[in-house]
Amino acid sequence: MSLLKFASMTCIALTLGACQSVFQPSAQKPLAFTNDASEQVKSGCTGQDCPLVNIDTLHFADAPNLDALIENRLLKMTVNSPDDKLAPSLNAYREQFLRTADSRNSTYLQAKVREEHDGLLIVELSSYLDTGGAHGMPGRGFINYSRKEQREVTLQDMLLPGQEQAFWGAAKVAHNNWLINSHYSSDPEYVKNWPFQKTPHVALLKDNVVLKYDVYSIAPYSEGHVELKIPYSRLNGILKPEWFPAKG
Structure with missing residues (x-):
């Protein structure tokens, strides 16, 4: 049987979007990238309490718009109050932070590839800002990057029209399962104080759709x-057919 005939027969049993998901990604090599990691302390400071900035990011030679997107998202994670202004670049942020930071203040920013499958690259973003409180504030985020369209895929892009409520209904079921597995469902005070919420952090992973929550959103800080x-x-x-992972 010819490859063309086989592909045609396969597509009969699939939606157009699912068929595209099967045949396009397998022909793509992983998107090449380099790591760019650095740590810098405040000039002239010595000792263990010196302010520092640690940045561990990625560069994609074949997707320069992804570089810019990652940098912008990391910079947004440095905003700690309504009065903070977004720095024009990570280098500018580093210089600004070290110039004004007090002892023991620090910033950690990281971008890493979490997964790549079916023409999607999932970048996970992490931050940790310590400005002198009882503990630092960690942050997380995702970028679902479509290699075909060369842009970020948002939740609105993922869902069929009119299905946002159904999506969050499925998320609430996942939350109930988490409560049961964490043995919190039997604690009425916990359930009352930490109810289900929506989150902007959604990732189309190969095995499932993951929702990640900021600390203090649906659980105490200790839960991470x-x-x-x-x-x-x-x-x-609920999900558009083209975003379902290929199965073989």
Whole structure:
């Protein structure tokens, strides 16, 4: 049987979007990138309490718009109050922070590839800002980057029209499962004080859709960044067919 005939027969059993998901990504090599990591302390400062900035980011030679997107998202994670202004670049932020920071203040910013599959590159963003409080504030985020369209895929791009409420309904089921597995469902005070919420941090991973939560959103600081997982099987009729991972 010819490859063309085989592909045609396969597509009959699939939606157009799912067929595209099967045949396009397998022909793509992983998107090449380099790491750019640095740590710098305040000039003239010595000792263990010197302010520092640690940045660990990525550069994609074949996707320069992704570089700019990552930098912008990392910079947004440095905003600690309504009065903070966004620095024009990571280098400018580093210089500004070290110039004004007090002892023991620090910033950690990181971008890493979490997964790559089906023409999607999932970048996970992390931050940790310590400005002298009882503890620093960590942050997380995702970029779902479509290699074909060379842009970020938002939640609105992922969902079929009119299905946002259904998506968050599936997320609430995932939250209930997390409560049960964490043994919090039997604690009425916990359930009352930490109810389900929506999150902007959504990732289209290969095995499931992951929702990541900021600290203090649906759980105490000690729980860190809670991850809820929604199986793709629960998103039939909710997620656009082209965003379902290929199966073989």
